[in-house]
Amino acid sequence: MTARGAGDPAVTFEVTAGGRRHGVEVVPSNSALTVTVGGQPTAVRLDPAAGSECWRLWVEGLAVPVRVREVAGGLLVTVGAARVPVSVRRALPIPIRRATAATSADCLEVRAPMPGLIVSLPVGAGEPVAEGGTVAVVEAMKMQMDVPSPVSGRIEEIRVRPGQEVAGGQVLAVIRPVRAGEDDTSVGGSGA
C-alpha cells in the first residue's frame, strides 16, 4: 500500500474503456500520482504539452503523448494512433439521450455526421424515404455528403432548412419507420 499524506485522500471511481470496466484508485505521491487499476498500482504523471487537450503521460519510464478531448458522455483519449473512448462511472453520470417530447419513442432521429451547411433536403416532411435514401446533403470544407436514412419510413419532421449551418450531431430530421408490408406506398431515396 502506498503511504498517504493526511491531505491526500485517495479517489476511487470506475473507468470504462473499450467496453471493459476498471476499478481505479488515484493517490497523489510527490509530484506524481499512483493510479491503481484492477489492483495494479502504476506511478504516472500528466504534464501539459499544448493547449487544453495535449498532454504528456509519464508512465514506467516512458513518455507518451496523449490527447484528451471532452465530449458529451466522457472523454476521447488519443494514444499514438489509437483513440479510446473513456467514460467514468459514478463520477461521471453519462447523460442518456432520450427521445424529446416532440418525438415519439418509435421514431428515429437523423443527425448531422459533421458540422457544416445544409445544401439540400431532397425529401419533404410527410414523404416516404427508403433505407439508405438521402435525407439531407451536408457540405463542409468543399466536400458534400449524403446523409442517409437508417430505415425505410416516412419523414415525421424536418428540423433544418437549406442554407442553415448545423453542428455535428444536430438532429436534421425525425423518421417514423415503416415495417415491411405495413405501408405499401412506394418509398424512394433522394430521387423520390
Place this chain on the structure above:
Amino acid sequence: MTARGAGDPAVTFEVTAGGRRHGVEVVPSNSALTVTVGGQPTAVRLDPAAGSECWRLWVEGLAVPVRVREVAGGLLVTVGAARVPVSVRRALPIPIRRATAATSADCLEVRAPMPGLIVSLPVGAGEPVAEGGTVAVVEAMKMQMDVPSPVSGRIEEIRVRPGQEVAGGQVLAVIRPVRAGEDDTSVGGSGA
C-alpha cells in the same frame, strides 16, 4: 489633414531618438494610426509578434519586425540590426539619477555592467585605486569581467560582498576622485 472621429483625439508629444528631437502627433484612423513626425504624416500599424516586446510595424507597404524594450528613462527600439534609444519628452519625465544622501556630489558610483555574481573585490574601502584599476570582478554565464574604476581615487564605500548576486546597473562601490598632485600616495589597480 486626416479626418478625425470625435472619440479619437490626437495625442502629441516629443520623441528624442539618436539625439534628435521630433514633434510627433498620433491620430487613430480605422485600424491604423496616422503618425505625423515633423509635419510628415505616415500611416502605421503596430501588431504584436511575440510576447511583450516583439512587434510588427506596418509602414508604407512594408512590414518591419521591431523589438521595443522598456528601460529606465525610455525605450530601446531594435529595428533590424540597429538599436535606437528613444525617449519621449513631456509624456515621459526621465528620472534623473541623483547622488544618494550617503554619497557626496563629488563622488562617483561604479555600477555592475551586467547582472551576475561578485567574484572578488580586490580593493578595500579606504584604499586607493588607479583609473582603469579593477574595483570588482563580476561573473555571468561563465564569463568573468573586470569592473574598472573610471578615475584615479580612493574607495569611499563598498556596497557589495563577494558571492553576492547583483543586478545590472547596481552600485558596487563609490569612489572619491583624486586630482593629480592632490594625493601622492601611490595608487595601484587590481594589484594594489
Place this chain on the structure above:
Amino acid sequence: MPPLRRLLIANRGEIAVRIVRACRDLGVSPVAVYAPIDADSPHVRLADDAFALPGDAPHDGYLNAPLLVDLARRAGASAIHPGYGFLAENPAFAAACEAAGIAFVGPPAEVLARCGDKAAARAAAAEAGVPVLPGTDPVGDDEAARAARAVGFPLLIKAVGGGGGKGIHLVRAPAELPAHLRLARGEAQTAFGDPRVYLERWLERSRHVEVQILADQQGRAVHLGERACSVQRRHQKLIEEAPAPGLDPGVRDALTDAAVRVATALGYRNAGTIEFLVEGDAFYFLEVNARIQVEHPVTEATTGVDLVASQLLIAAGEPLPFRQEDVRASGWAIECRISAEDPHGGFLPSLGRIDGVVEPAGPGIRVDSGLWVGQTVSRHFDPLLAKVIASGPTREAAIARARRALAEFAVSGVDTTIPFHLWALEQPAFVQGAYDVHFAEQWGGGPTLPEAERLAVLAAAAWFHRKRQRPALPTDGASPAWIAAARQEVLR
C-alpha cells in the same frame, strides 16, 4: 530580378506562407490578402502588406478574381501567385491578370485551358506516344450513362476545375452513377466555381506516381523526378514521397521521359505535374496539374531545387538556370499532410478553434505550416493545416525522422490526421514500400490496442485528478456542465 519587385499572393494557409518565403529569398516584397477569419494568420503576419477581403466565403474572398487583380494593382504588385486550389488553374483569371499587365505565376491562360480540357490533354499525350486511360470530355447528366458504359467500370468522376481530390467520386456500377454525379457537381461548383465533371477509367490495384516539371518561357522543359502519392483517402493524398519506392529504373526513366514529352506537346510553362497511374510496369497518363502542388517539398528536398522560387523566376522571364543533366536527386523525402480531419471518424472535417500548437523541428525536418493559436478551422476552407517533410539519406532514415516529428507535433482544438500517419509509418506495407492506392483503407477506424487502452485509462484518471485540483485551464470554451457535476460527485 528587376521586373518583379512586389507580388500578391492570392491564397491562404501554408502555401501562402511558402510563397512569402520564396519572395523573401529572392528579395521580392510579398503582399497578402486575407478573408476576415484569417486576419491573424501567419501568411498575413509574414507579408509586407496585407489586404482584407470582404468575406470568408470563397466567392467573396480567395475566388474573387476581379478584386484580386484590383488589389494587386493597388498594392503595386507586378505579379500574382495563385498557390494551389482556388484560382490556380482558372484560365479566365490568368487572362484577367495578363490583361491588367500583371504576371500570373503559372502557365498562360491558353495552356491552362488546354490542360483543363482533360480530353484534349489525353489526346495530346496519346499523340506524344504516351499511354492513356479511356476517358471523356465534360459530360452532361443526360449523356453520362452512355459515356460511362464507353469508359467502363470502375470509373472516376472528376471535376474539370480539378485538383486536391475534391469532386472526385469512384463509381463501381452504373446504378451508383446519378447520385455520385450530383454530389461531385456540387463539390466542383463550391471548390472551383465550375460544376463540370468528366469520367475516367480507374485501375483497381494501381499506384499513383507523378512527375514534377519546370518549363521556362524560352521553351525548355525539364523534369525533377517523380513522387509516389498512393496513400490516399477519399482521393485526397495523405502521404507523398520522392523518389517512388519499388519503381523499376527503366520504368522511372520511361515515365519521366513521357512527362517531358507531354509537357512539351502541351506547350507547358512554369511548374506543373504530370500524373500517371502505374500498374506493374505499365503506366498511363492521367492529367496535368497546372500548378504548384501541395507535395512539392519532397522534390525540393531530394533535388535541392526551390520550386516556388523557380516559379517566380520563370514568371519574370528568366531562363532555367540548369539543364536536365544538372538535376541530381539524392536521398529520400516523405511528406505527411496534417489536416483537420477525424481519422477515427471516417476522416470527416473537424472544425473548431486551435488553442495550442507545438510544431516539430530539428535535423531532417521541414514544417510548412499555416497553423496559429487562435485559428478558427472553418467549413469554408480545405482542412490542410500543415505539412511535415522528413528527409534523410535513405528511405529508412526519412521514415524514422517522420515518426519522430509526428510524435513531437501537438495540435489542440481539432482532430488531425497525425494518428493516421503514426499508424501508416509503422505498417509493413509502407515500410517496405510495397503499397498501392488501397493502402489507407486498411486503417479502418484506427487500431485498437490493449496497451493503448491501459494508457488511456491511466491518462483519464490523471486528467480527472488534475481537473479536480486545477479548476481553470486556459481554454476559451466553457467546461461542459457534466464536468462540474462529475467533480462534485467525485468530491462527495
Place this chain on the structure above:
Amino acid sequence: MPPLRRLLIANRGEIAVRIVRACRDLGVSPVAVYAPIDADSPHVRLADDAFALPGDAPHDGYLNAPLLVDLARRAGASAIHPGYGFLAENPAFAAACEAAGIAFVGPPAEVLARCGDKAAARAAAAEAGVPVLPGTDPVGDDEAARAARAVGFPLLIKAVGGGGGKGIHLVRAPAELPAHLRLARGEAQTAFGDPRVYLERWLERSRHVEVQILADQQGRAVHLGERACSVQRRHQKLIEEAPAPGLDPGVRDALTDAAVRVATALGYRNAGTIEFLVEGDAFYFLEVNARIQVEHPVTEATTGVDLVASQLLIAAGEPLPFRQEDVRASGWAIECRISAEDPHGGFLPSLGRIDGVVEPAGPGIRVDSGLWVGQTVSRHFDPLLAKVIASGPTREAAIARARRALAEFAVSGVDTTIPFHLWALEQPAFVQGAYDVHFAEQWGGGPTLPEAERLAVLAAAAWFHRKRQRPALPTDGASPAWIAAARQEVLR
C-alpha cells in the same frame, strides 16, 4: 542496435534536444536530467524520463559526475551522452562511466586525456607532419612570463578544460599577462572545474577552419569536410559555415588529409573536430575538440550524415557504415548562433525571462532550439538559446534563406544576437566570403541608420498609443511606474 536501448543525456538546452532527436531516430529511449530552473525545458518535455538535479549551480547539477553516473544506472541507461561543455571532455568522467559499465558517448578517457594535453596533441600533430603553432604545457603563474616570451606575442591564454571560447584571452603585450591570466583561470574553474590554462601563439589575420572527424571503434577514421568559423566575438563563434569560402581546393585537401592524420595519430574515437588556423595557403594545427560541436549541423546539412546518430552507433560498437570515398558534400550551409547577449552593449549576457518566441521554419531552414516561453535565462549557463541553420544549393541561396529566417525569428524577454546576424549577413566582406577572425570587430556597437531612427520613432509613437488603449499586455513583469506616470501625463 541491441546493446543501446536507453541513454542518459548529461546536458541541457539545444544540444540535449538534439540528442533526444538522435535517440528517437535510432529507437533509443532518451532520459533527461535537469537543473531545477530547467524543469519545463524542451529537452525534458521530449525525453522518455527525466531526473531532477539538486541545484542550478553547475557543480550541483550538470557537472555533478558521480550523481550523473548514478542516475544513468537508476534509469536503466547503458550509455551517457555528455553533449558539449560541462563534462564532455573530462577524462575522469569518461573513466567513471566506463568503470560503472556505462558507455560514454565520446572518445575513451585516455584519448580525452591525450587531446586535453595540448602540448602532447601538438607534438603528435607535428610528428604526423602537420604544421603547428608555438605553445606551452599548462603554465603556473610564476613561469607564465617566461613561457610567454618563448611563445611570442600576440598570444592566447586558453583553458586546458577547454572549449566554447570560455577562458580564452588574447594578450598583445607582456604587461597585460597577469590580469588576463587571473581572469582566464577564474573562468576556466567555473566552466570546466579545472583552473589550468596554457599559452598559444596567435596569428593576427588568420581564418579559423576546422575539420569534422568520425572514427569508429574498429579504428577507421574519416573526415566530413571543413567548416569556417572565423566570425567570432570574445573567441566565441557566432557564425559558422560549410564548406569554407575562398579556400583553395589544394589547401582544402591538405587540411582534411592532415586532420585524418592527426586523428589517427591520437588514436581518436567517435566524433571530433581538428581545429586549424589558416593564413593565406599556410595552415597550423591548433587543437582537437574531443566532442560534438555546436556547429555540427552545417556539416550534417552538406554531407547528409547524422553526426549525433553516428556518435551513438559508434559508442554501441558499430563500424562506420561508409568509407571516405562515400562521403559526398554538396550545397552550402550557414549556422547563426542565437545567444542571450546584448550585441549593442558589448555582447554582455542578457538575463531575464523569455515571454514570447516565434521560431522560423520552411525550406532550407533547420532550427535547433532549447527555447521555451517561461524560460529564465540565468547567469549559470552558456547564453546559447538556439541555432538557425540555413542551407541551399549555393552559398548565395544559404545566405538569403538565413536572412529570411532571422527576420522571422522573434524572442521577447532578453536581448539576442539576431541584430548582429542581420548586420553580418549584409556585409560585403561576408557576402563575398572574404572575412577573417577580425570580421566581427567591424560591428562596433551596431549600425546607426537614419531610416532605422525614423522607423523607431514611428514604432515608439505607435507603441505608446497602444499602451494607452490597452493597459494590460500579457507580460509577467509589472509595468514600470514611469509608464503609468507617462500615461497619465499623456492623457492630461
